[in-house]
Amino acid sequence: MPMLDDGPVLARGNGRSYGDVCLNDEGTLLTTRALDKFVLFDAEAGELVCEPGVLLSDILDLVVPKGWFLPVVPGTRLVTVGGAIANDVHGKNHHRFGTFGTNVLDFRLLRSDGTALTCSRDENAELFAATIGGLGLTGLIAEARLKLRPIASSYLEGEQFRFDTLDEFFALSEASEASHEYTAAWIDCLAEGDRLGRGHFMRANHAADGGLDPAARSLPLAVPLTPPLSLVNRASLRVFNTLYYERQRAHEVSRRWHFDPYLFPLDSIANWNRLYGPKGFLQYQCVVPGNEARAASAELLKEISRSGQGSPLVVFKMFGDVASPGLLSFPMKGATLALDFPLLGERTFELLDRLDAIVRQAGGRLYPAKDARMSAEMFEKGYPALDRFMKQIDPVFGSGFQRRVMGRAR
Amino acid sequence: MTRIVIFGATSAIAQAAARQWAAAGGARFVLVGRNETALGDIAADLVARGAEEATTKPADLAALDALGGLCAEAEEALGGIDIALIAHGVLPDQAEVTASADALLTNLGVNALSPAALMVELGRIMKRQGHGNLVVISSVAGDRGRPSNWAYGGAKAMLSVMGEGMGLELDSAGVNVLVVKPGFVDTPMTADFPKGPLWASADQVAGSIVRAVRRKRGGVLYAPGWWRWIMLVVAFAPGFLVKRL
Numbered sequence: 001m002p003m004l005d006d007g008p009v010l011a012r013g014n015g016r017s018y019g020d021v022c023l024n025d026e027g028t029l030l031t032t033r034a035l036d037k038f039v040l041f042d043a044e045a046g047e048l049v050c051e052p053g054v055l056l057s058d059i060l061d062l063v064v065p066k067g068w069f070l071p072v073v074p075g076t077r078l079v080t081v082g083g084a085i086a087n088d089v090h091g092k093n094h095h096r097f098g099t100f101g102t103n104v105l106d107f108r109l110l111r112s113d114g115t116a117l118t119c120s121r122d123e124n125a126e127l128f129a130a131t132i133g134g135l136g137l138t139g140l141i142a143e144a145r146l147k148l149r150p151i152a153s154s155y156l157e158g159e160q161f162r163f164d165t166l167d168e169f170f171a172l173s174e175a176s177e178a179s180h181e182y183t184a185a186w187i188d189c190l191a192e193g194d195r196l197g198r199g200h201f202m203r204a205n206h207a208a209d210g211g212l213d214p215a216a217r218s219l220p221l222a223v224p225l226t227p228p229l230s231l232v233n234r235a236s237l238r239v240f241n242t243l244y245y246e247r248q249r250a251h252e253v254s255r256r257w258h259f260d261p262y263l264f265p266l267d268s269i270a271n272w273n274r275l276y277g278p279k280g281f282l283q284y285q286c287v288v289p290g291n292e293a294r295a296a297s298a299e300l301l302k303e304i305s306r307s308g309q310g311s312p313l314v315v316f317k318m319f320g321d322v323a324s325p326g327l328l329s330f331p332m333k334g335a336t337l338a339l340d341f342p343l344l345g346e347r348t349f350e351l352l353d354r355l356d357a358i359v360r361q362a363g364g365r366l367y368p369a370k371d372a373r374m375s376a377e378m379f380e381k382g383y384p385a386l387d388r389f390m391k392q393i394d395p396v397f398g399s400g401f402q403r404r405v406m407g408r409a410r
Numbered sequence: 411m412t413r414i415v416i417f418g419a420t421s422a423i424a425q426a427a428a429r430q431w432a433a434a435g436g437a438r439f440v441l442v443g444r445n446e447t448a449l450g451d452i453a454a455d456l457v458a459r460g461a462e463e464a465t466t467k468p469a470d471l472a473a474l475d476a477l478g479g480l481c482a483e484a485e486e487a488l489g490g491i492d493i494a495l496i497a498h499g500v501l502p503d504q505a506e507v508t509a510s511a512d513a514l515l516t517n518l519g520v521n522a523l524s525p526a527a528l529m530v531e532l533g534r535i536m537k538r539q540g541h542g543n544l545v546v547i548s549s550v551a552g553d554r555g556r557p558s559n560w561a562y563g564g565a566k567a568m569l570s571v572m573g574e575g576m577g578l579e580l581d582s583a584g585v586n587v588l589v590v591k592p593g594f595v596d597t598p599m600t601a602d603f604p605k606g607p608l609w610a611s612a613d614q615v616a617g618s619i620v621r622a623v624r625r626k627r628g629g630v631l632y633a634p635g636w637w638r639w640i641m642l643v644v645a646f647a648p649g650f651l652v653k654r655l
Contacts, residue, residue, distance in 0.1 A: 034598070037451055038458035048458075062433075062459060 008398030009112075011136045013053060013080030017087060018283040019372035020400030021135045027398060030140060032082050038062065039143055046148040047105065052082030052141045059146075064214040068148040069206075069259075071097040075315070077264045082141050087369040088133030088326040091263070092182040092202075095320025097149070099331055101132030102324050107144035112396035116142065121325060130392035133326030135368055137402055139394045151206050154213050156182065156257045158204025162248040166197025166298055170335075173318040176203045182262070184317040188241040189301065189310035189339060197301050199316065200248045204262060215260050222270035230277035230342040234308045241312060266313075276342050281311070282372055284352055285330075285338035287319060288364035293335035296362035300337060300355055307351045311340035327385040327392075330367045338370065349373060368401060379405040411462070413488035415440045415481075417471060417528055418498025420448045422597035423547060426616035427495060428452070432461040434620075439464040440484040442471070443498070471498050471524045472516075481531040490539055493623055494532045496525045496546040499565075501599050507561040514561055521565035526572055529587075533576055536585040543623045544580075545588045546573050550632070552591070553641050556655050566591075570630070577628040586628035590619055593637040610634050 007027030014033065015022050023029075035053035042048070043066045048059060057077040059070060074089040083089075088101040097103060106120035109131060117139075119128035131138045158180060163169055169185055176183045180203035187199035266272055273280070288296035297316075304310050314337070321333040341348050356378050359366065365382025366374050380386055390406070414431055416424050419441035431437045439461055443449050446468040453464035465487060469480055485491055502517040525546055536542030551559055552566030570589050577587030594600065594609045610633070618633035632638040644652070 037455035039451075039454050041458040050458075 009396055010399045011052070011082055011086070011140050013083035013086075014055065014078055016076060016079045016083065018370040019368070020404065021087065021368050021371075022083070023400040024398065025400055026403070032080060032140075035082075035142075041066075043068070046150060047145060048148055049143055049145045050081055051143050052080060052085075054081050055079065056081070056084065061214045063148055064151070064154050065212050067150055067152070067212060069151045070100075071103040071147065071149045072100045073263055074100075075264065076267050077260075078267060081144055081146070082136075085132055085141060085144060086134060086136040088324055088329040088331075089369070090319070090331050092184040092317065094322065094331055095177055095183070095318065096181050096322070098320075098322030099133075099324040099326065099329055101326045101329060102322060103147045103149075104132065105145040105147055107131070108142040109138065110140045110142050112139070112394050126388070127392050129325045129327050130389050131326075132324060133329040134389065134392070135328065135399060135401060137393045137397045137399065139397065151212075153207040153210040154259050155207040155210035156204040156259055156262050157207045157254070158182070158202065158257075159252045159254055160200060160202045160248065161252045162198070162200050162245065162250055164195065164198050166294070166301070169197060169199065169201065169316065170294055170318075172201050176201075177318070177320070179203075179205075181205050184315055186244075187301070187314045187316045187337075188245050189304050189314050190238055190241050190308065191245075192302070192305045196298065196305065198245060199314075200245070202262075204257065206259075207256065210256075213258065215258075221268060223272055223274040226274040227277055230279065230281075231275045232281075232311050232340070232342050237310060237312060244312065276340070279343045281340045281342045282348060282352065283338065283340055283370035284355065285336060285367040285370045286355065286359045286364055287330065287332055287334050287336040287367075288359060288362040289332055289334035292362035292364070293318070296358055296364065297335050297337065299358045303351070303354055303358065304339075307347075309341050309344065309348060309351055311342065314339040327389040328368070328383055330365065330369070332365075334364065338367075368405075371401070374405065376405045376407065412437045412492050413490055414438065414493040414495070415442065415484040415488065415491055415532075416495045416497060417442045417480075417525075418496065419443045419452060419466075420445055421497040421499070421547075422599070422612040423592065423595065423615050423619075424495055424497035425452060426612040427619050428456055429459055430616055430620045431493070432456040432459040432464075435460050437461045438488055440467060440487050441465070442467045442469055442480060442484070444468065444470055471528075472520045474519065474523055474527055477524065477527045478531050481528065481535060485535050491532065491535055491542055493543045494528075494536075494545065495619075496528050496532075496544075498524065499547065499562075499599075501559075502561050504558060504561060517561060518565055521562065522568045525569055529569075529572060529576060533580055533585065533587070537580055537583045541584045543586045543588065543626065544573075544576075545590060545619060545623060547590045547592065548573065550591045550593050550637055550641050554644055554647075554652055554655075557653055558655075574630060581628060586623075586626050588619070588622055588628055589630045590615070590622075590633055591630060591637065591641075592633045593640070608640075 009028045010024040012022045012029045032053035035051040037051045039049035073091045084100040088099045090099045109117050117124050183203045185199050185201045191198045319331045420443045449466035456464045499521050507514040548570045549566040551563035552570045573589035592615045615633040
């Protein structure tokens with residue numbers, strides 16, 4: 001691996017993280033998008049070997065027509081394999097398949113000392129565990145071998161219906177865990193009082209028929225330019241959320257989707273981030289563990305609705321207990337809440353600090369891939385394997401995130 | 411089954427086109443280029459994407475004497491050639507070729523003489539077969555001489571004129587000669603250039619090529635297509651304006 005003299009290096013894929021895990025302002029970025037070759041696709045065994053700059057989108061285009069699928073996909077298909085491993089991304093089926101890293105068989109890791117190490121659960125296991133969810137700090141992944149899962153169709157079947165209370169959400173999640181692979185909910189983050197936590201529940205399974213079309217992509221819509229002010233504000237949010245909530249029928253409606261719009265709804269609107277105006281937004285995703293999940297979620301939602309901040313984009317779901325090998329893997333059994341906050345200055349940061357306090361009290365943590373502002377203390381409290389992880393960091397690698405929250409031991 | 415030989419197979423545009431041909435199914439490739447490791451990686455990639463076969467022939471295409479033999483080997487390995495893509499080229503350092511005629515001739519060897527020799531050899535093979543698509547990557551830079559890159563443009567001008575003429579000659583023999591003139595393309599060759607709205611990706615250019623070959627098109631292909639209109643204007647622009655381009 002070529003080494004440079006000017007500061008720390010960091011691999012960067014498609015730049016879809018929401019914070020500074022993919023930034024390296026004091027050093028050099030190794031952009032991996034040109035490392036986009038497949039090495040091997042075994043359509044019998046369902047295994048794929050590829051370079052780190054391959055997009056999940058490219059993988060699906062290749063494997064879906066042959067009856068295979070990625071076991072875990074995040075909410076966008078426009079991320080690289082390297083990024084998916086480094087952030088140990090998850091999807092709506094966490095309770096079945098765990099994280100992206102759970103389904104990585106092995107990878108070859110280039111270190112700054114010139115070595116190329118094969119890492120798996122059996123070989124260089126500690127480095128394997130550190131690299132999954134390791135935010136790119138353990139070296140450069142040269143190629144990775146992924147396990148695929150068979151599908152009979154590129155369609156999903158399921159239901160979408162609304163629920164009126166947070167209690168209903170937890171009951172639905174519990175009831176759907178065994179019967180449905182993909183479960184997630186949208187929540188009206190402005191709803192208060194006895195409407196607190198109302199939203200829509202979506203659940204689905206891969207269908208048994210319908211063909212193996214790789215994508216149902218029509219012409220993507222695009223936000224052509226950045227409006228001078230955020231189009232997401234208190235007034236527009238209240239109108240949108242109320243209409244959107246009421247639009248969904250109260251009882252179960254069986255539906256069928258191509259996987260593309262179901263799993264990757266945001267990919268159909270290019271540059272959607274521009275809706276938040278020139279100041280942009282902060283993403284916030286936390287998880288609160290099992291027994292605290294209900295009480296802590298209610299507190300979080302109360303805090304958010306009281307503030308009037310938030311966005312129409314809210315995802316709420318239950319993680320299962322499938323363990324990831326990753327030392328810094330984000331998911332844990334419990335409830336996870338993800339949403340955007342248009343940046344309104346200090347009061348947005350103050351709100352997020354209040355949310356942090358609730359998460360910490362409940363023994364939860366925040367997702368580094370979506371963070372741009374958590375404190376070092378918040379990070380350390382949330383990730384008990386941090387000391388083990390620090391021993392595996394490549395001395396030449398670093399990132400904005402690492403300097404911000406892991407600075408102490410370097 | 412489609413039998414495809416690519417010269418300069420590690421070039422970004424060639425790789426992108428090869429991927430699209432591989433994904434369409436039934437493609438067999440012979441890949442020619444300098445970097446043996448990179449060729450091997452590309453061959454594996456194409457097979458993973460659906461190619462029936464991809465073999466590699468490491469060769470320095472600046473060695474003009476070997477080109478006839480390479481074409482014959484490719485023809486034999488594939489049992490005929492349906493598509494030949496000539497994609498190699500080097501962006502010369504303009505200061506260097508201005509300062510030294512030797513440097514200029516070396517560059518013309520790679521950018522003009524080598525593709526020209528291949529066009530003749532492949533044209534002969536395809537004429538004998540009675541069919542084939544001969545694709546050569548030229549450039550909009552060959553349409554007008556610009557102060558900053560006349561050496562590169564000069565070589566491409568030769569390929570454009572040769573290709574256009576050969577196409578007219580071989581048309582009746584069932585051979586389609588396609589002269590591709592990409593505009594600004596974001597590839598490793600142009601990694602150091604600042605990019606603007608006129609820039610296209612290698613994928614877009616490859617898409618134009620693959621579409622044109624599927625339709626058995628010959629003649630000149632601007633890629634993306636709107637470069638045709640830009641170059642129409644540039645063709646009539648007076649020298650004092652071209653000087654500022």
